[in-house]
Amino acid sequence: MSNMRIVDHPILGKLEERPAVSFTFDGRPCEGVAGDTIASALLAGGIRMLRVQEVTGTPRGLYCNIGHCCECRVTVDGKPGVRACLAEIQPGMIVESGKPLPQRKELAPHA
Amino acid sequence: MLDAVIVGAGPAGLAAAIACREWGLQVVVVDEFMKPGGRLLGQLHQEPDGRWWNGIQETAALLDRAVELGADIRCGVSVYHVEKAESGFRIYTSEETLLTANLLLATGAAETPLPLPGWTLPGVMSIGAAQVMTNVHRVRAGHKGIIAGINVLSAAIARELQLAGTELHGLVLPALHPLTAAAGHPRKVMESLLRIAHLAPSFWIRAGSRFARAGWVRSLALRFYPRSGVKLWGLPVHLRKALVRINGVDQVESVTLSDTTVDGQPVPGSEQTVDVDFVCIAGGLYPLAELAAVMGCPFKYVEELGGHVPLHNEQMETPLAGMYVAGNITGIESAKVARAQGTVAGLSIAARALGGSEQIKLQRQLAEALHHVNETREQATIQFHPNIAAGRMKMAEAYQEHVIRQ
Numbered sequence: 452m453s454n455m456r457i458v459d460h461p462i463l464g465k466l467e468e469r470p471a472v473s474f475t476f477d478g479r480p481c482e483g484v485a486g487d488t489i490a491s492a493l494l495a496g497g498i499r500m501l502r503v504q505e506v507t508g509t510p511r512g513l514y515c516n517i518g519h520c521c522e523c524r525v526t527v528d529g530k531p532g533v534r535a536c537l538a539e540i541q542p543g544m545i546v547e548s549g550k551p552l553p554q555r556k557e558l559a560p561h562a
Numbered sequence: 563m564l565d566a567v568i569v570g571a572g573p574a575g576l577a578a579a580i581a582c583r584e585w586g587l588q589v590v591v592v593d594e595f596m597k598p599g600g601r602l603l604g605q606l607h608q609e610p611d612g613r614w615w616n617g618i619q620e621t622a623a624l625l626d627r628a629v630e631l632g633a634d635i636r637c638g639v640s641v642y643h644v645e646k647a648e649s650g651f652r653i654y655t656s657e658e659t660l661l662t663a664n665l666l667l668a669t670g671a672a673e674t675p676l677p678l679p680g681w682t683l684p685g686v687m688s689i690g691a692a693q694v695m696t697n698v699h700r701v702r703a704g705h706k707g708i709i710a711g712i713n714v715l716s717a718a719i720a721r722e723l724q725l726a727g728t729e730l731h732g733l734v735l736p737a738l739h740p741l742t743a744a745a746g747h748p749r750k751v752m753e754s755l756l757r758i759a760h761l762a763p764s765f766w767i768r769a770g771s772r773f774a775r776a777g778w779v780r781s782l783a784l785r786f787y788p789r790s791g792v793k794l795w796g797l798p799v800h801l802r803k804a805l806v807r808i809n810g811v812d813q814v815e816s817v818t819l820s821d822t823t824v825d826g827q828p829v830p831g832s833e834q835t836v837d838v839d840f841v842c843i844a845g846g847l848y849p850l851a852e853l854a855a856v857m858g859c860p861f862k863y864v865e866e867l868g869g870h871v872p873l874h875n876e877q878m879e880t881p882l883a884g885m886y887v888a889g890n891i892t893g894i895e896s897a898k899v900a901r902a903q904g905t906v907a908g909l910s911i912a913a914r915a916l917g918g919s920e921q922i923k924l925q926r927q928l929a930e931a932l933h934h935v936n937e938t939r940e941q942a943t944i945q946f947h948p949n950i951a952a953g954r955m956k957m958a959e960a961y962q963e964h965v966i967r968q
Contacts, residue, residue, distance in 0.1 A: 455702040457726050462606060462614055466700050488596070491699035499684035499813050510812050512684025516691030517601075518594050518640075519672050519850070522682075536691075537638070539596045 455495050474544035481546075489535035489546055490516065490523055501525055501535050502549025511549070524549050563661050564588050565915045567653045569641050569853060570668035572600020573897045574889025574904035576624040576635075578666050581908025581931075583631035585924070587915055590662075591628075592639045592655055598625050600670050601890075602897045604693040606722050617697070617897070624901070644853050650884060651857075664884045664911045667853050668904060671868070671890035674845030676711060676736045676745055680808030681843065689844035693719045696726045704840030708817055709733045710805040711844030712751050719844070721795050731836050732791055732798035734819060736843070737806040738826040745845055747826045748784050748801045755801075784824045804828065808841055817841060847894045854891070857882060862960040866953025867893030875961045876932055878907035881968070886910060893953060896942050902935040 458466045469484040476493060483492025490501070490513045499512040501523045514522040516536045523535040526547040535546075566582050568575045571593035582589040593600070598621065605617030628635060636657070643654040650663040673688040680686070685704060687695075689711065692703040706729040709716050720733055738746035745751065784801060791798030800819075806828065807818040821832035848869035855861070859872045859880050871893055878886045888907035889900035909928045913921065939950065947953065 455704070457696065457700040457702060460700070460726055462616065462725060463618070463697065463700075486597075487699060491695060491701045494695060494703070495699075495701040501684070504682070509682065510684050511682060512813070513687055513691060514675075515673060515688045516694050517672065520675075520688075537594055537596065539638070 455497060472540050472542050474540050474542070474546060476546045477548050483540045487540050489525060489527070489533075489538050489540055489544075491536075492540050493535070500548065503551055505549070505552040506554060508551045563650060563663055564590055565662070566590075566664040566666060566911050567592065567651070567660050567662040568666045568668055569593075569653075570600060570670055570889065571595075571598035571635055571637065572668060572670050572889060573602045573620070573624065573901035574670075574907070575600070575666070575668035576621075576628050576633075577901045577904030578668060578886075578888055578908035578911070579628045579633040579635070579904075580624065580631060581905050582911055583628065583633050585909075585912035585916060585920070587912060589633060590660060591633060591635045592641055592653075592660075593635070593637050594640045596638045598635055598637055601690065601694075602900075604690070604697045604722075605897060606697050606725070607718055620897070641853065644857055646857070646882075664886065664914060665857075666878075666886040666888060666907050666911065667851070667872070667891055668887070668889045668900075668907070669850045669853060669891050670900075671847040671894055672850045673843075674745075674848055676742050676843050676845040678710065678736055678742075678805060678808060678843070680810070680814075681841075683808055683810045683814050684812065685810070685814030685839055686808055686841045686843065689716050689719045689842040692840070692842045693722055696723055696728065700726075702726070702728050703842065704814075704838070705729065706731065706838050707840040707842060708805065708836065708838045709842045709844055710736045711745050711842075711846070712799060712801065713745070713754055713844060713846050715846060716842070716844030717755075717794060717799075719842070720797055724795060724797060730797055731838055732800055733794075733844075734800045734803045734805050735822070735826065736845075737804045737820070737828070738822070742845075746804060748787075748822065748824060752784060752801060755799075789821070805841070806833070809835070814839055814841055847890065849891045849893060851887075851891050854880065854885075854887065857885060859885065860964060862957060864893065864953045864956050864960075866947050866949045867957065868947055871957060873961050873964055874957065876906075876935075876958065877910045877928065878903060879910060881961070881964055884914065893950065893957070894947055895939065895950060898938045899935065899942065902931065902938045906931045906935060 500510045514520045518537045525535045527533040565587035566589045568591040602617045640656040651665045653660040695701045708731040712733045736742040736746045787802045791800040809816045816837045820828040854872035861870045886907045888903040913924045
């Protein structure tokens with residue numbers, strides 16, 4: 452797992468120590484720090500794909516990071532449609548990526 | 563019944579909460595994000611006097627004062643609907659429904675998206691997203707990135723990414739198409755870039771700001787614009803290169819750039835692929851005003867203010883009695899202006915909520931707060947839109963006209 456955390460910063464200083472928070476993403480064990488959003492914790496671990504477009508299945512990730520675009524919707528502890536950029540990670544949280552919805556064959560996009 | 567509900571805990575909302583609490587009003591501040599500060603949190607730039615404007619510290623100062631005064635600030639709470647109640651407003655939030663006599667919308671701004679082929683790939687994000695990741699969450703947007711969109715905001719944030727040690731290929735224009743007509747046109751972009759000339763150490767840009775007032779000089783300057791770009795804090799700014807495509811399977815792997823003509827048209831055969839793992843799209847900011855629209859507040863489109871803005875006067879009142887606006891919802895300006903406007907809005911609410919005996923003192927404070935807004939505006943180092951004063955004037959006239967018509 453890559454670490455994209457910015458520990459030293461010339462103006463903001465050294466990153467303060469924050470307790471680690473463990474959660475899972477699609478069953479994989481992940482770790483962030485207290486105060487992370489789901490999106491920031493996953494990005495720190497190099498994970499960017501948060502869901503797929505419900506019809507086409509093409510990958511999607513965080514876009515606006517302010518809860519406005521709703522591109523980062525994930526399922527949290529069984530609750531769908533949670534914006535990963537606003538939700539704070541909690542110990543033991545079960546996060547699942549957004550999956551394609553079942554499609555009626557005649558409506559499915561042409562491959 | 564609350565005296566006031568403030569939507570948005572950014573600089574405007576927090577300043578308003580402080581003013582309300584100083585006058586003893588019962589106020590609740592709600593914000594969708596898990597911590598207060600709004601977009602102020604991510605800001606980090608050097609002032610002309612050399613001091614650093616650190617949004618985290620500025621937020622802490624506002625928050626300490628608000629908390630000290632007993633403001634009720636609720637984070638992680640979304641407002642999804644507002645409506646008129648018998649004697650005020652009903653505010654529907656993700657937690658509970660609040661009843662209030664006064665409502666302040668301090669919802670800030672959102673970024674204008676610039677659609678480009680491949681922009682739905684993970685790793686493509688708005689420039690503000692990268693800013694918050696970098697300065698607030700302290701997470702890199704990626705190993706190496708590129709910025710599509712050259713404007714005041716993207717230049718400032720490019721500098722912030724650079725400070726945090728994130729590698730950037732540079733700033734390029736988005737490929738020209740109907741949705742990027744302004745952001746993708748080299749000459750229009752150069753005009754806006756000249757407004758940040760004082761922030762750039764480069765001689766070329768300084769020279770440009772002095773000479774490039776005439777249109778033909780700008781064309782000439784663009785014609786001779788160096789292929790390698792002009793450096794801003796060591797970062798190449800390419801006014802003659804456009805991002806035409808973002809490539810990758812499950813996430814960003816590279817971008818395709820093209821040289822452009824002075825008018826932003828791609829030069830055939832000049833395509834080049836650059837390996838990056840993130841792309842920031844920088845389309846500029848516009849006022850985030852959905853809740854005002856839901857309330858049926860009249861709007862006016864004012865380009866100088868960044869888009870469609872709810873009608874309001876200098877006291878931050880809208881035509882709907884008891885509904886106020888402050889901060890970037892009223893037009894795109896710096897956080898300092900937003901903060902000053904928040905104080906005005908808070909005092910205006912206090913003036914409406916409180917009875918006669920306090921009015922003289924309140925009106926005096928309000929006058930001082932109004933003066934402070936204008937002073938802050940005049941001293942602003944970064945102007946997001948030119949002619950902000952003209953934009954404010956247009957809004958004042960539109961408000962007056964509306965009041966007269968009613």
